[in-house]
Amino acid sequence: MEIGILGLPLSGKSTLFEIMTGIKSSEMHGETCIRGLAAVPDERFDELVKIFQPVKVSPAQITFIDVTAQGKNSWESVRQNLSSADGLLHIVNGFSVDAVQECAASYRKLEDELILSDLMIIEKRLEKLLKMPKNIIKPQDIAQIDILNRAKIHLEEGNPLRNLSLTDEQIFSLRSFSFWTIRPELICINLREDRMSMVDAFIAECAPDVPTVGICCLIEAELTDLSPEDRKEYLVSMDIEEPAFPKIIRQSFALLNRVSFFTVGEDEVKAWVIPAQTKAPRAAAAIHKDFERGFIKAEVCAYEDFMACGKTTAGAKSAGKLRLEGKEYIVKDGDIITFRFNV
Numbered sequence: 001m002e003i004g005i006l007g008l009p010l011s012g013k014s015t016l017f018e019i020m021t022g023i024k025s026s027e028m029h030g031e032t033c034i035r036g037l038a039a040v041p042d043e044r045f046d047e048l049v050k051i052f053q054p055v056k057v058s059p060a061q062i063t064f065i066d067v068t069a070q071g072k073n074s075w076e077s078v079r080q081n082l083s084s085a086d087g088l089l090h091i092v093n094g095f096s097v098d099a100v101q102e103c104a105a106s107y108r109k110l111e112d113e114l115i116l117s118d119l120m121i122i123e124k125r126l127e128k129l130l131k132m133p134k135n136i137i138k139p140q141d142i143a144q145i146d147i148l149n150r151a152k153i154h155l156e157e158g159n160p161l162r163n164l165s166l167t168d169e170q171i172f173s174l175r176s177f178s179f180w181t182i183r184p185e186l187i188c189i190n191l192r193e194d195r196m197s198m199v200d201a202f203i204a205e206c207a208p209d210v211p212t213v214g215i216c217c218l219i220e221a222e223l224t225d226l227s228p229e230d231r232k233e234y235l236v237s238m239d240i241e242e243p244a245f246p247k248i249i250r251q252s253f254a255l256l257n258r259v260s261f262f263t264v265g266e267d268e269v270k271a272w273v274i275p276a277q278t279k280a281p282r283a284a285a286a287i288h289k290d291f292e293r294g295f296i297k298a299e300v301c302a303y304e305d306f307m308a309c310g311k312t313t314a315g316a317k318s319a320g321k322l323r324l325e326g327k328e329y330i331v332k333d334g335d336i337i338t339f340r341f342n343v
């Protein structure tokens, strides 16, 4: 599960990457691309850790990728480095601009570049397909020509591919192109500390149809070096209720349409990440392939029920809240699960 950070030069990509993952871009050692993990904040998970006091704590994690555009074919190298990213975090410089219009202009500049870049790929591919001799052209090529023509018109009208109505199958058939604008996106405005409300002005100005959050990277970068107590004091002194970066990690996670279920015990409390709408046996495979092969039942208790029934499995069981679910059960966000299997 990966999110690529994109932004115009000097918009604060590496600063945000460091805030979320703790990895300094100075550690890039000239690399054009660096990956780092961030734990996804989840109060339910923290509560379960408090209850079970496990030896090992394994929260859900998300990988962020920071890239540096270099050289003549910079877009192509960035595209390659981000080809595995499931979603994009577009950071916009809102700290060294005077008016929201400037901020909106830099947002649109990159969005337009991404649209243009996708358009060029499509034009190249269509040119190739249309030159193919009729006798070797396959039915899937004809289907592709059709989708690409629709996509081309959509992009030419200035729209990202993510809001072109395509079926999951069609999206899957386009995956090798690594289109920028087909991926879900989160906009992050890097604000000046005395102008935090500019994010609302930005939303009013651009009316983006993807989620948008504000952060002051400068302040939050300072937090990373502080102890939890000093952090609280610093936030109070800056008149900030809570830092924005946990929210950005959470929103990045939400972007990817994943849910987490928990396994609990004294040895480990772990959050497992699966696509939404996953059935129980496939969810079990996240833990071990054998769990899917030998799946018998899933013992499931919703987190809320567990908390309401004395915070113990026995309590949930005697209240009838521990359910035995079969192969067709769709795992819900926050389920606490023990799999029964036989291999």
Ligand SMILES: Nc1nc2c(ncn2[C@@H]2O[C@H](COP(=O)(O)OP(=O)(O)OP(=O)(O)O)[C@@H](O)[C@H]2O)c(=O)[nH]1
Binding pocket: 007, 008, 009, 010, 011, 012, 013, 014, 015, 016, 067, 068, 069, 095, 190, 191, 192, 216, 217, 218, 219
């Ligand atoms: N005042 C202010 N400066 C910032 C903020 N965020 C980043 N900067 C500064 O802007 C410069 C660029 O920040 P980076 O995080 O390296 O930006 P970047 O997008 O990774 O830059 P490139 O990778 O070179 O394109 C650095 O000198 C940062 O200290 C901010 O919120 N406020």
Ligand SMILES: [Mg+2]
Binding pocket: 013, 014, 015, 025, 067, 068
């Ligand atoms: Mg950078």
